[in-house]
Amino acid sequence: MAGLVNNLLILLLLFQNICLGFRSPLSVFKRYKDTTRSLSSECLGSEQPVISLGLSDFALDIRMPGVTPKQSDTYLCMSVRLPVDDEAYVVDFKPHASMDTVHHMLLFGCNEPSSTENYWDCDEGTCRDKSNILYAWARNAPPTRLPKGVGFRVGGETGGRYFVLQVHYGDISAFRDKHKDCSGVTLHLTHQKQPLIAGMYLMMSVNTVIPPGEKVVDADIACHYKRFPMHLFAYRVHTHRLGKVVSGYRVRNGQWTLIGRQSPQLPQAFYPVEHPVDVSYDDILAARCVFSGEGRTTETHIGGTANDEMCNFYIMYYMEAKHAVSYMTCTQNANPEMFRNIPQEANIPVPIKSDMLKMTHGHHEETKDSDTSSLLQQAKKEEEEILDQDFHIEEAVEWPGLDLKLGQVSGLALDPENNLVIFHRGDHVWDENSFDSKFVYQQRGLGPIEQNTILVLNPSNAKLLHSTGKSLFYLPHGLSIDKNGNYWVTDVALHQVFKLGTEGKEPLLTLGVALQPGSDKNHFCQPTDVAVDPITGSIYVSDGYCNSRIIQFSPDGLYVMQWGEESSLGRARPGQFHIPHSLALIPDFSQLCVADRENGRIQCFRLETGEFTREIKHKSFGRELFAVSYVPGGLLFAVNGMPYPGEAEPVQGFVMNFSTGEIIDFFIPLRKSFEMPHDIVASEDRTVFVGDVHARAVWKFASTEKVEHRSVKKAGIEVQEIKESEAVAEVRLKNKPESTHSLKDADKQPLVQQASSTGVSFVLITTLLIIPVVVLLAILIFIRWRKTTVYGGKGGGGINLGNFFASHKGYSRKGFDRLSTEGSDQEKDEDDGTDSEEECSASPPPPTPSSS
Numbered sequence: 001m002a003g004l005v006n007n008l009l010i011l012l013l014l015f016q017n018i019c020l021g022f023r024s025p026l027s028v029f030k031r032y033k034d035t036t037r038s039l040s041s042e043c044l045g046s047e048q049p050v051i052s053l054g055l056s057d058f059a060l061d062i063r064m065p066g067v068t069p070k071q072s073d074t075y076l077c078m079s080v081r082l083p084v085d086d087e088a089y090v091v092d093f094k095p096h097a098s099m100d101t102v103h104h105m106l107l108f109g110c111n112e113p114s115s116t117e118n119y120w121d122c123d124e125g126t127c128r129d130k131s132n133i134l135y136a137w138a139r140n141a142p143p144t145r146l147p148k149g150v151g152f153r154v155g156g157e158t159g160g161r162y163f164v165l166q167v168h169y170g171d172i173s174a175f176r177d178k179h180k181d182c183s184g185v186t187l188h189l190t191h192q193k194q195p196l197i198a199g200m201y202l203m204m205s206v207n208t209v210i211p212p213g214e215k216v217v218d219a220d221i222a223c224h225y226k227r228f229p230m231h232l233f234a235y236r237v238h239t240h241r242l243g244k245v246v247s248g249y250r251v252r253n254g255q256w257t258l259i260g261r262q263s264p265q266l267p268q269a270f271y272p273v274e275h276p277v278d279v280s281y282d283d284i285l286a287a288r289c290v291f292s293g294e295g296r297t298t299e300t301h302i303g304g305t306a307n308d309e310m311c312n313f314y315i316m317y318y319m320e321a322k323h324a325v326s327y328m329t330c331t332q333n334a335n336p337e338m339f340r341n342i343p344q345e346a347n348i349p350v351p352i353k354s355d356m357l358k359m360t361h362g363h364h365e366e367t368k369d370s371d372t373s374s375l376l377q378q379a380k381k382e383e384e385e386i387l388d389q390d391f392h393i394e395e396a397v398e399w400p401g402l403d404l405k406l407g408q409v410s411g412l413a414l415d416p417e418n419n420l421v422i423f424h425r426g427d428h429v430w431d432e433n434s435f436d437s438k439f440v441y442q443q444r445g446l447g448p449i450e451q452n453t454i455l456v457l458n459p460s461n462a463k464l465l466h467s468t469g470k471s472l473f474y475l476p477h478g479l480s481i482d483k484n485g486n487y488w489v490t491d492v493a494l495h496q497v498f499k500l501g502t503e504g505k506e507p508l509l510t511l512g513v514a515l516q517p518g519s520d521k522n523h524f525c526q527p528t529d530v531a532v533d534p535i536t537g538s539i540y541v542s543d544g545y546c547n548s549r550i551i552q553f554s555p556d557g558l559y560v561m562q563w564g565e566e567s568s569l570g571r572a573r574p575g576q577f578h579i580p581h582s583l584a585l586i587p588d589f590s591q592l593c594v595a596d597r598e599n600g601r602i603q604c605f606r607l608e609t610g611e612f613t614r615e616i617k618h619k620s621f622g623r624e625l626f627a628v629s630y631v632p633g634g635l636l637f638a639v640n641g642m643p644y645p646g647e648a649e650p651v652q653g654f655v656m657n658f659s660t661g662e663i664i665d666f667f668i669p670l671r672k673s674f675e676m677p678h679d680i681v682a683s684e685d686r687t688v689f690v691g692d693v694h695a696r697a698v699w700k701f702a703s704t705e706k707v708e709h710r711s712v713k714k715a716g717i718e719v720q721e722i723k724e725s726e727a728v729a730e731v732r733l734k735n736k737p738e739s740t741h742s743l744k745d746a747d748k749q750p751l752v753q754q755a756s757s758t759g760v761s762f763v764l765i766t767t768l769l770i771i772p773v774v775v776l777l778a779i780l781i782f783i784r785w786r787k788t789t790v791y792g793g794k795g796g797g798g799i800n801l802g803n804f805f806a807s808h809k810g811y812s813r814k815g816f817d818r819l820s821t822e823g824s825d826q827e828k829d830e831d832d833g834t835d836s837e838e839e840c841s842a843s844p845p846p847p848t849p850s851s852s
Helices: 004-016 336-341 375-385 740-747 759-790 800-806
Strands: 050-052 057-063 074-081 088-094 104-110 132-138 150-155 162-169 182-188 198-203 218-225 231-236 243-252 255-262 273-277 284-291 312-320 327-330 390-393 409-414 420-424 454-457 463-466 477-482 489-490 496-500 507-511 527-532 539-543 548-554 559-563 581-585 593-598 602-605 612-616 625-630 635-640 654-656 663-669 678-681 690-691 699-704 710-715 717-722
Touching: 004 663, 057 074, 088 132, 132 198, 132 231, 132 539, 162 182, 198 218, 198 690, 218 336, 231 255, 255 273, 284 312, 284 336, 312 581, 375 612, 390 663, 409 690, 409 699, 420 477, 420 690, 477 527, 477 581, 496 527, 527 635, 548 581, 593 625, 593 759, 602 625, 635 678, 635 717, 654 690, 690 740
Parallel strands: 150 198, 198 327, 409 477, 527 581, 581 625, 625 678
Antiparallel strands: 050 057, 057 182, 074 162, 088 150, 088 182, 104 132, 104 162, 198 312, 218 284, 231 273, 231 312, 243 255, 243 284, 390 699, 409 420, 420 454, 454 463, 477 489, 489 496, 496 507, 527 539, 539 548, 548 559, 581 593, 593 602, 602 612, 625 635, 635 654, 654 663, 678 690, 690 699, 710 717
């Protein structure tokens, strides 16, 4: 604990100028022009913070120190000295910029910057000595990570000791509000010697002229390679607005091998080379940029302004350390005749969506990236395979876990063995007396919860396997489990986030200050959930009921960045939250999805940058969406809240296609009813658990394959029609030691099975189907007899059930009518029927949100 305090004090000193007002998130990381802009004191780059990432690794933040360009097409530079003298290696680049304000960024390595000022006009130059390009960014490109064992060498006897950041500010209309810009890049460096040294090969046209109105103009570049072998692993294309497609090739013995081809109007990231390409002595490297001069009235030349053009093809490569060359260029066309044989694909523009075309310089609109990496294509393929399977989610009615005696159930998760882990509040409840108007917890006199708050259950039979978490928490909320089985939890009363080992006796890591709400980088205000990246170990916290932000921390718990702001009046914009309540990490697509509870939607963001990527919102969500969970392969699960008075959308569960956002299935319990489902978790075999904070219960649902499955929706309730010949797929949880028979017994579904089902099930279901028919026939005979008796045999018309129910205006689904409340995450009052669990009351006219 003492070490943690020391680390926090060091971090506080490093960032002493980064002051945030209460409930005012860092606007440096905003992705929209209408968000609050940062002040220079908020620029992380002004202090060049160095963050330790372990014994041999560290991060270096390189940012513009709060600059405001005065005219368009301004190039500004700033430098940062490498904080170590010995040799180090850059293995990762994380950009912090938006194309709303920045045209492009370049990062150079050298030994003597052109200026010693805090920043300077790049017309003075970048470096006085030889400089190497290490990184390039434009058009909201995502981060770049190098292959394992590969790094850019810096420091020591041969590497550069300074980094120089060059930022091109194109159209400065985004700076009308005089805000300060802190764009830049974070480097991940290591002292571990890398066997392969990375370098940059830049192919660039310098003399292309594009005539006005010309439909197609080619810019060709080609050079003979005269060095030791190099291996190509990534490429990047760059033009301005007139570029249509850029392609790069290795030419060996007349054979053209594609390195990469991309539209420069898409995010200008370093894309992976699809098939490994090596370049040997005397090979030729060739590239072509295709432009169109349509719409221009004057000639367009290669140049540095936004109205000029560029034709650049960047290649990232690696070489054996003993032969490594860090930077090479090609600016000529050594063999123009060879381009007669260039593959036809190099002349065909890459089709892009219409919304991408709106990304004109200076007035860009945020759009979704089209990432063509093989990783995403593989994830897409797996998703399509899973979504092709037809299935339906039903409650596992024989699962005994519904009868467990629990406190308010706030969080659910599955551990690495697929055991179900429950986080509950024991004998504590969240009610209107829990907090004062400043969100300070008022019931500290009760002490921490004396029961074990973390329960580990066998998911098949609900048998308790392990329990922990006694005397640690006051008001538990969110729960997640990392790949190593550690528990990550939030406590809204303590305003803290904890990492616990499986024994859970003492926290391994604590974030936030106990019982002190706040909105700076060291405090939370009722944090709701945590997600941990299984690849990088980065920690993401949704904060929360009285803040409206997502915060990223390093694996050691050091603040990295944040994004989000409170929703404005009217329709909530991307990146705005009204209680970010639940997190789902999407490792397949490197995204983080947030259940934006009171806005009734799911918002997804890039893990590396916090950039908004998409919104999923449906009318059937109603006004509240409480929790979201993701299953690898493309399935998204969610639960909503109770409908407001006068609204019809029922409380239910949803299954969605992550890529399209389309709802595939709905599900509701068969035993009891949802009251306030608070968290949801799903496994890869589509077994789903839902925890309810008011019902103090956990339901288990399982998927059943279906041959023919038609859905009829009336009044928001789904009626399933399933053929008797339909086969029922028994659900099995992965990696469980139970026998097949015990799993089938635990997860049997209440569906009509085919003829091979047991006689008991067939007789029981047949009886249940016949009894209502017999009763209905008896009623009809009785009515017919009464009419015959009263009216002398004259018919009085048939029975219309619709008219019958319509005539009873008092008819309703009792328990589904939500009442407006002012409390906070409190247990349902049996006397008045309220279901408030609301932690952050909303201002009228809308009813205040419930919470949990």
